[in-house]
Amino acid sequence: MRYTEVDFLIAPTDPWRELLMVELMEHGYEGFEETTHGLKAFLPTADFDRALLDGLMVARDPHVSVTHTVREVPDINWNARWEREFQPVEVDGKVRIRAEFHPAMDGYEHEIIITPRMAFGTGHHATTRMMVRSMLELDLADQLVCDLGCGTGVLAILAERLGAAEVVAIDNDPTAVANARENVEMNQCERVTVEKGGTDLESGEEYGTILANIERNTLVKAMPNLVGAMAEGGSLLLSGYVRADEQVMA
Known part of the structure; x- marks a missing residue:
């Protein structure tokens, strides 16, 4: 091809x-x-x-x-290309995201292993790192969490590591879904489910936290669904837009 x-x-x-x-x-x-x-x-x-x-x-x-x-x-050959170019990512000395072919390192609270079959969601990009930092400040213990636009599944995996009772990871890209499932299994996650789907979350799901690292226009259109699927007092972490868009997002 x-x-x-x-x-x-x-x-x-x-x-x-x-x-x-x-x-x-x-x-x-x-x-x-x-x-x-x-x-x-x-x-x-x-x-x-x-x-x-x-x-x-x-x-x-x-x-x-x-x-x-x-x-x-x-x-x-995307796999060979990623193996050649992919480097481990460290976030604030607490989270390390690496591929299988990188050696493990001590000193991190959470080490996540992924098969890097795509660029987005590996932790190399600013929005993913910002989401990781924000998640570290939340108490996800015993929560139902949704990772919308999950990509590689990094945020969903981290959510389980942070104590979430159940994590639903959703992406509309079949390649991302397959890759996220592979990474969830590799990290021995037991409370993460990966689904193919869009932003039409069902009202009344009562997610304690929704993570949405997706494009700005998609976020705007999805906002009513996201709010309707949140538990009272829940947290909505958004990324993928710039400061000038804050008024629109609000």
Whole structure:
């Protein structure tokens, strides 16, 4: 299978690189590589839509400059690529996220092992790290927790480690669902269920905490469902938007 590579020049890079990545994932992009000047994104050439690039929401924001070049590349061995490039991630000296091929290290409260088959949710990106930091400040003991847009399942796994009674991890991408299930099993989780689905959580579920590390427009549309599925006094942790969006999110 041939792939199309889109090389984005982003100025400034933060936080726009992260937001662009989230938006591209919504449109089927499968692989990402952070660069010094921005981001490279990959998807099967058969699925490439050049017109989509001209309508990206991040690129239309007046606070950032986004340009791109496009080229076709040969078939990519994603597993070999990730094994070559993936490095362990440490968050505040408390959480370490690593792959199986990295050695274990003592001194961390929580060590999570993942098979890095995708970029988002490995802990390398700012929004995932921010979510991890926020989770460490919460008391999740005995809670029902939802990880919406779970990606690799890192946040769901951490939620169980932090004492959640039950964790429901949801993603609309079948590849992410399969990868999250693989990672949940690898970390010997017993209270995490991974499901394929969207943001239409059932009202009355009474989640004590909902984690939603997804794109801003999706968050806005999903907000009534999220609020309706929360227990009284519950916590809603959101990421994937910038400070300028705070009024909209509120």
